Amino acid sequence: MIPVQFYLVISTLLFFIGVFGFISRKNLIGLLMSIELILNAVNINFVAFNRYLFPNQIEGYIYSLFIIVVAAAETAVAIAIIMNVYRRMGNETVKSIKELKN
Amino acid sequence: MDYSQFLLMKPEISLALTLIVLLIADLFMGEKSKQYFQPLALVLFAAHTAINFCDCCGGSCMAGQSEAFSGMYITSNIHVFVKNMLNVGTLLVFLFSFEWNKKENKEHIAEFYLLMMATLFGMYLMISCGDFLLFYIGLETASIPMATLVALNKKRNESAEAAAKYILTAGFSSSVMLFGISLIYGSCGGSLYFCDVVKNFTAEPFQILAMIFFMAGVAFKISLVPFHLWTADTYQGAPTSVTAYLSVMSKGAAAFAFMVIMWKAFSNIDVKSTFVSWTNILWWIIVITITVGNIFAIRQKNLKRFLAFSSISQAGYIMLGLMSGTAEGMGSMVYYILVYLFTNLGAFGIISNIEDKSGKVGMDDYNGLYETNPKMAVVMMLAMFSLAGIPPFAGFWSKFFIFASAAQAGEYLLVFLALANTIISLYYYLLVVKAMFINKSDTPIATFKSDKMSLIGITVCTVGFLFLGFISQIYEQIIAWSFGI
Secondary structure, rough: OOOHHHHHHHHHHHHHHHHHHHHOOOHHHHHHHHHHHHHHHHHHHHHHHHOOOOOOOOOOHHHHHHHHHHHHHHHHHHHHHHHHHHHHHHOOOOHHOOOOOO | HHHHHHHHHHHHHHHHHHHHHHHHHHHHHOOOOHHHHHHHHHHHHHHHHHHHHHHOOOOOOOOEEEEEOOOOOEOHHHHHHHHHHHHHHHHHHHHHHHHHHHOOOHHHHHHHHHHHHHHHHHHHHHHHOOEEEHHHHHHHHHHHHHHHHOOOOOOOOHHHHHHHHHHHHHHHHHHHHHHHHHHHHHOOOOOEEHHHHHHHOOHHHHHHHHHHHHHHHHHHHHHHHHHHHHHHHHHHHOOHHHHHHHHHHHHHHHHHHHHHHHHHHHHOOOHHHHHHEEEEHHHHHHHHHHHHHHHHHHOOOEHHHHHHHHHHHHHHHHHHHHHHOOOHHHHHHHHHHHHHHHHHHHHHHHHHHHHHHOOOOOOOOHOOOOHHHHHHHHHHHHHHHHOOOOOHHHHHHHHHHHHHHHHHOOOOOOOHHHHHHHHHHHHHHHHHHHHHHHHOOOOOOOOOOOOHHHHHHHHHHHHHHHHHOOOOHHHHHHHHHHHOO
């Protein structure tokens, strides 16, 4: 059986790829995808911990299911808002949203 | 299953019923009867507020804490009190936005009310959570409708921009928080109930890491300083009533939930280093938050942005209540939020009123306001004095109690730094007063008459921040309901 550390390495990598993507992407949809990567890292963590450390519970599985559902709702709203930005500003890059400042 | 535990959820149930009734009413109301939607929503929500308020004060007080759903949902008098506070604040925001809804938001009146209430529902869950799962659900229920509210004004570029910034940072911060929660799940014995987590929380490095991830996520919501960058842009771009809601209710609920979690889940009484570990982090966060919020507020020219930075520094003051870990700490923090609610909503009420009538939000536009609208100018001045903490007003007493609670814990240096910052804050709050009373202007805001609803709201706020400090029973009652670690 694969030891639990392997899963943690994968999830940590995925987390930092997501954080790096959130900082460096130029496209708003790209930012959204980076957030999804982080959430996937979280899901891997929950499921791996549950399977290996606490096999007679289901709390981690349930939590990851909730995360998937809520993330879907959040993405739907975010996509709608980004569409609105695209309609108003003409493109959907980070540079297009810079009007608000003093 | 014991169905009587649903009775503990009275506030949630009555809010959900209000929401559903309004949703159905919106669906079946014809074009002609649409004009009655707003009064209906106001009356229903006022009834919900009144019922819960009477329930809280009318003798049906609970003894100690009660749990529902095997500890996932926790309620006690202080939880119910915070919920009532949020109800009153939301009602005030509804009053302020009445005129704006009629004029500029004609097509989306129902959405405004329904989304506000959905957000409030999320805050309720967040306040009385006993488990990280319910906390997460409450947080997201509060922040996803919030983003749509920020984007409500579809025709303005700023609104779209502010909403994009809000939803992306909210999503990022909650995913970072979730990563922390997943590490907590693995390292604290495989349970997410606060009472189980705290037994296994022994301040090992891995657990501290998880806790920091979690704190970072929540600090985004309260806009504490390293995580505050979205605040000013979102506050400026959102419709003004939504900004008022965001700056008071959303911040107060998140701060209360943060305190409960830090005390219940991360403060193991048997291992003293657990408490020390997070108070040390919070010490620095408070100092930076107050200072940065104050320094950046000085150079703001837009009043909404100005109040955004002022609310960042106020969030730092609110966090002082966490440092002691005693019932006084919790009580003074709840009292601070209560006073801050009336004061800040009073200021926002005037700003939104003036913006409705003249479309101006710049600080220079307020020059000579005293000549044309003396009553508005005086109320705004009193609100600024109360925010700065000048003695007779409620803002002074709330600051006094929260400093006292931190000093009790021996944090003298922190209290001194916060006090020094109060002086800086006095400077920029007085800038607004100077603009209104001393500066002359060739084109001042014309004299106008406000609508009845905003007048009622502003009066309630003014009475609140003028007299709340003198009614000491309120503070004593809050302290009596509070609990420590």
